Amino acid sequence: MVRGEFSSRVRVLFNIINKISDTLATLTVIGIFIVVIWQITGRLIGQPAPWTEELTRYIFIWMIFLGIGIGFRKAESARVTVFLKYFPKLFKNFSLYIYTLGTLLFFTYMLVAGVGLIQQQANMNETSTVLSFPMWLIGLSIPVSAIVGMLNLFQSLIYDRDLL
Amino acid sequence: MSIFLLIMFFVLMLVGMPIAISLGISVVLTILLFTEVPFSIVIQSMYSSMNSFIMVAVPLFILAGIIMDEGKIAERIFAFARSLVGWLTGGLGHVNILASLIFSGMAGSSVADIASTGRITINAMTRNNYPLQYAASLTLVSSMLATIIPPSILMVIAASIAGVSISAALVGGLVPGLIVALFLMFYNYFYCKKNNIGIHQKFQVGTLGKEFLKAFPALMAPVILLGGILSGFFTPTEAAAIAVLYTLLISIFVYKGLRFKQLPSIFFRTASLTGTILFIAVTAKPASWIFEYDGLPTRIATSISGISESPIIILLILFVFLIVVGMFMDATAAIFILVPILMPTVLLVGIDPVFFVIFMVLLLSFGLITPPIGVCLYAVCNITKLKIEEVTKGVIPLILVTLGILLIFVFVPQLITVPLNWFGF
Amino acid sequence: DAESGGDGTGDSDNGDSKVTFNLSTPDPDSSSITVAAKEFAEVVSEKSGGTIQINVHANGTLYGADPSAGIRQLGEGSIDMLVLSTSLYANFKPEFSAISIPYLFDDSDQFFSFLNGEPGDKLIESISDLGIKGLGYWTRDFRQITNSRNPIYEPEDLRGLRLRVPNNPLWVEFFKGTGAVTTPMDFGEVYNAMQLGTIDGQENPVDVALATKFYEVNDYLTISNHMADGWIVGINDDKFNSLSSEQQQILLDATKELQSWKWDYDQGQFQTTVDTLVSEGMEVNELTPEQQQLFVEVSMEAYPKFKELIKNDEFFAEVLEFVGKSE
Ligand code: NA
Ligand code: NA
Secondary structure (H helix, E strand, C coil), X not given: CHHHHHHHHHHHHHHHHHHHHHHHHHHHHHHHHHHHHHHHHHHHCXXXXXXHHHHHHHHHHHHHHXXXXXXXXXXXXXEXXXXXXXXXXXXXXXXXXXXXXXXXXHHXXXXXXXXXXXXXXXXXXXXXXXXXXXXXXHHCHHHHHHHHHHHHHHHHHHHCHHHC | CHHHHHHHHHHHHHCCXXXXXXXXXXXXXXXXXXXXXXXXXXXXXHHHHCCCCHHHHHHHHHHHXXXXXXXXXXXXXXXXXXXXXXXXXXXXXXXXHHHHHHHHCCCCCXXXXXXXXXXXXXXXXXXXXXXXXXXXXXXXXXXXXXXXXXXXXXXXXXXHHHCCCHHHHHHHCHHHHHHHHHHHXXXXXXXXXXXXXXXXXXXXXXXXXXXXXXHHHHHHHHHHHHHHHHCCCCCHHHHHHHHHHHHHHHXXXXXXXXXXXXXXXXXXXXXXXXXXXXXXXXXXXXXXXXXXXXXXXXXXXXXXXXXXXXXXHHHHXXXXXXXXXXXXXXXXXXXXXHHHHHHHHHHHCCCCHHHHHHHHHHHHHHHCCCCCCCHHHHHHHHHHCCCHHHHHHHHHHHHHHHXXXXXXXXXXXXXXXHHHHHCCC | CCCCCCCCCCECCCCCECEXXXXXXXXXXXXXXXXXXXXXXXXXXXXXXXXXXXXXXXXCHHHCCCHHHHHHHHXXXXXXXXXXXXXXXXXXXXXXXXXXXXXXXXXXXXXXXXXXXXXXXXXXXXXXXXXXXXXEEEEECCCEEXXXXXXXXXXXXXCCCEEECCCCHHHHHHHHHHCCEEECCXXXXXXXXXXXXXXXXXXXXXXXXXHCCHHHCCCEEEECCCCCEEEEEEEEHHHHHCCXXXXXXXXXXXXXXXXXXXXXXXXXXXXXXXXXXXXXCCEEEECCHHHHHHXXXXXXXXXXXXXXXXXXXXXXXXXXXXXXXCC
């Protein structure tokens, strides 16, 4: 009973986090599309905006790193499983541990090194060329990606274990 | 240390670790074990790997592909192709190839082709007494076209990493794609004639006219895209955004297959899919940093060019190598890792870099359809519910034929370079 | 099997430990900057009796050709040495934009005295808090305009011309003043964009026009000398401090020595390059002092914008005073 309540709360929490990350990811795609169309139109009518190229790249970086994290919810990240079925059953369980451990390990690296990167960007006062905003806002996508990735990995372990 | 990295990568990959993670872990370990370099280099390199305007074409082409799929554009293309070549011997087989060919002119990925025109043609073929295995094989092999014919995600990526003109590489895929399609149609004709499969269907001018008109907006997409690039209205990257705009407009307003409320989920899937696909590229970037630091490209260039000075011999070696790599490795990862490694060799023996990029994408697109690791193969299994072994068995003759076609480009590279000259590249 | 990352690997006669540094340049092997970097490596090796070994990596391969990543990596030590344009440091230190203010310098003498004088010193000292020791400046050829539409004699000739410029307000603001339609574009797409007519022209030092065969798609070259740019020879701070003071002095001296070496080299290359471009069919015109004055005025119109960009009014005033100009 208590346990059930706890797990439903966890589910609610996951749903909220998913909603946020998914909405952000959706917005990045819309953003890229609009800005690139703006760039083409601007040049064709002789009123080019200098910020389009830069902004596209930075939204793109956010999109990629959000997408990387989200891709682990349903274990969509490309992997080679054809050979696994030729291995003994014991090894298959072992392989699930390796999958989980390896992925966690790498996301931990991304989180730690990513925080290091944004600290460096903040300390160095790195700003974007045209729009002049602080570049750690873009570097931030990496630690966020790592956290989203870990949370989604846990979700896949809890709710979609058959996919692994 | 490059060798350590590669072995580590393959071991982790074969035990079922995600490819990108396998690469990432191998890279971090290599840095820690073999160099004094701060290991934050990996994150620096991952971060700047996606700081590229050109790569933005990837999500935009993926988005256009999803819109076409949801927007019932594939149905129109199929109906038109059927009215055009359905009356030939092996009719629906030709329809399968032609539909892929037309779809290729708008879509940048082979998996997208299988999911849309592939699904429709397989259904139609089995209803008309074509063996399921044959329908699956033909769908699989013809899906290569989407990667060869412009626009093409892999071509954009390869050209961007090789530092050659993206427009040239894209346009250069046109003729090889048409050649592959033509040979596949020959094969289909003789196969169906010999085995007496397929129902004879009459040719009707009226139907053709009607279907042509209905398909016309869709058929205009390749014209707008290539025409726009070649006449300088937009760059290849920008063309991807135009593709999205155009397919969005015709799916919503002309074909009415898409509703506005579907859009957010389509945009979301684009982000998730792009991140998933390009994760491999993100971790391949620090890997190529290590190769450069280790001096691997130069060593390979020296040893390969030491074998022979003849470009044909070198191309043959590369042919075998890339076919094997394509069979065992994800195409995006292969491009990210191999282009920087092989480029010095290519330049040293005097092979035209644009030709090489097209050649490489041709060969890697072949890897998409072959076992054991081919995304298109999995996609076809997914649609037909056939086992990998079953599809593989059926597709072997067609694969051999395709291999023969690809070999032609080693001996007659002019088939790629001469048309490029016509287009002014 | 790894190249050492600047750690001591042995002792020489005079007691200095032997070090190997990697040095990254952004351009290909044949480019003047990579040629100069290789010459620099030789001079350093000679002066140090082989105790300082420098391996040059061209094409920005060690930092994924992303200049800001290059600066960050230099700061944290995953690159030992880096030669990079001064304008690219502006993302970290906006004051660097001052060097590339169009027509800021009357001539190359003034440019040199700026770099080697007080303003230059201030700038190069400012990067020490990025973890980078600036060994000194080299110069880069002034930038020139190529296009496919018409020769350029006065600002009016640029009106409506679709010109690819780096994604930087210095360029955008200046060319906006001439009426050109500036468009930012990945350099990799520029050749084809000019070939297919997406854009009409670009601006860069002339060696770029030769190396990337822009002469095939642009008929007109205008020697406008509109912008100066320097190179900073940078070394990771910790790597520099780990050297003996003799070794440090060798690096500083060699950098200085290469400054005039590179200038002479570039002057020789410039004439050869222009001659080659002419033989490839380009029509060349050089702005007369009177014509140039019209462009100087366009630039001065944009001084308020440049001042904003530099984000340091005091320094901006100092720079203007140094070159004898006013707002
Ligand atoms: Na295509
Ligand atoms: Na097909």
